Amino acid sequence: MQYELYYWPANQGRGEFVRLALEDGHADYRDVARERNGMAAMERMLEARRNAHPPFAPPFLKAGRIVIGQTANILLFLGPRLGLAPAGEAGRLWTHQLQLTIADWLVEIHDTHHPIASSLYYEQQKHEARRRAREFVKNRQPKYLGYFEQVLKSNPKGDRYLVGGRLTYADLSLFQVVAGLNYAFPRAIGRIARHYPRVISLHDRVAERPRIAAYLASKRRIPFNEQGIFRHYPELDVAR
Amino acid sequence: MQYELYYWPANQGRGEFVRLALEDGHADYRDVARERNGMAAMERMLEARRNAHPPFAPPFLKAGRIVIGQTANILLFLGPRLGLAPAGEAGRLWTHQLQLTIADWLVEIHDTHHPIASSLYYEQQKHEARRRAREFVKNRQPKYLGYFEQVLKSNPKGDRYLVGGRLTYADLSLFQVVAGLNYAFPRAIGRIARHYPRVISLHDRVAERPRIAAYLASKRRIPFNEQGIFRHYPELDVAR
Structure with a gap:
């Protein structure tokens, strides 16, 4: 089956989490909105009147006759199909x-x-962004990074992957967040990275996977920029 | 099976979306953190070191031996078990x-x-809240309400429920959001409610379901207050 991904063409955004799964899972897919006249095609799909299951916003994925919206929901669907999720229900929920x-x-x-x-x-x-970024770097960033470090540490199958002993789409997504934070907050991350060695190793391990490495070096990977989720504004990259 | 819900005891918050499903689905459950010594029990569960699948934050649900976190994930799990989700994969994803x-x-x-x-x-x-609330009421609120109105209107099985011809957990959740907005933004909602008649009817229909009506009248329902997601601060309840 050829999948059709629909996402804004000018930045990685949430679409990137789907792209990484499609790339690592070696799926046949089109990145529709980046093709000629692709934006018009995407806008037609967003017109709720034409679609019994209209997405609220991109990204969404067309898989045969069904259209699936919400990034995490798309990955829930793709995971088992691309070999990027465990087999059992408990593992899939986790x-x-x-x-x-x-x-x-x-x-x-x-x-x-x-x-x-x-x-x-x-x-x-x-x-307001300055104030919010300061709070984020001080309180929230360590909470999330510490959580994923602990998840890796607690994994009974070892600390190479988040879930069990094999890569899942959650690992690909965590890679993307770390890559994005390195782009957006290099000073802040540089000061605390040593506290999260497992998270950093996971990032490096994902980056070296042959299909991911090939993808990152290709034109299919949109560079980080200041239109996406991860933006580098030096004034927000505060050390604690 | 007796389910155990863990959520902060002083406000409805995200736990309420799970409670509504458990109540409408007539599930046997304990609301653990509201019991004597329940907060200590919840805090133990949050200690990642003791748990191979630690939740990042409440709510989480214990179902036999598995512990499930993230509100939407809990509902994904409960939906089919409580008769609150469609049978097929496409319907469940939607x-x-x-x-x-x-x-x-x-x-x-x-x-x-x-x-x-x-x-x-x-x-x-x-x-900052004043500024953000103004933008929310003006731009985001109509976008979300309009989206759900359109989903109801586009439903090929009629506009009584969001998915097909039967109630799902998503209807219960939409009820809760409308109830919360009526509490938090009575002026702003009062001015625009007439544009979303299907959403408002769905709210009223859910409130009249016998089990939901009994629950809302019981002590199990924590009243709205200023510690939750929906807070009534008159200065934020701006008319457009």
Whole structure:
């Protein structure tokens, strides 16, 4: 089956979590909105009147006749199909739970530069962003990183992957968050990375996977930039 | 099976979405943290060192030997067991997708009163809250309400429920959001409710279900208050 991914073409955003799964899972897929006339195709799909299951927002995935929205939900669907989720129900719920915690983290990362409204420019909420970023770096960042470090440490099958002894989509997503934080908050992350050796190793291990390495070096990987979730604004990259 | 729900005892919060499913589904459950010594029991469960699948935060549900965290994930698990989800995979994914969109909405509702940090008091971010609430009421609120109105309207099985012709956990959750918005933003909601007649009817229909009506009238229902997601601060309840 050829999957069709729909996501804004100018930044990695939430679409990237789906791309990483499709790439590592060696799936046949089109990144529709990046093709010619792709944006128009995406906008048609978003028109709720034409679709019994309209997505609220991109990303969404078309798989045959079904259209699936919400990043974590797409990964819940793709996981077993791409060999990126465990076989049993308990393991699948645990993988999904980790993904939903990553989703919460992403909202907090995004809101460091947009604490008032996504509809306003960064420049219109710079003052508030500074305050929010300071709180994030001080309190929330260590809480999330410490949590995933502990999950790796507590894994009865060893600390190479989050779930059991094999890679899941949650590992790919954690890789992406660490890569993004390194981009957005290099000073803040640089000062605390040594406290989270397992998380950092997982990031490095994922980056070296042959399909991921090939993807990261390709034009399919959109570079980090200041339109996405992870933005590098030096004034927000505060050391604690 | 007797389920054990763990959630902060002083406010409805995210635990309420699970309670509504357990109540409507007539499940045997304990609301552990509201029992004597229950908070200590919850804190032990949160200690990651003791638990191979530690939750990041409440709510979490103990079901026999497994512990499930993240509200939407708990509902994904309970849905089929309590007769609150459709039978097929596509229907379950669609129900879950709606639940995840409700989860996104909840973060935005919460952040109207806490735009800078959950760790700070409202009074410490009142100025920013006013600005964020204004943007929320003007832009985001109509987007979410309009989306769910459209989902009801597009449902090929009629506009009584979000998914197919029967109630799912997503309907219970949408009820809770509307109830919460009526509490938190009575002026803002009062002015726009007429644009979303299907959403309002769904709220009223859920409130009249015998088990839900009995639950809402019981002491098990914690009243809305200013420690939860939905808080009534008159200065944030702006008309557009």
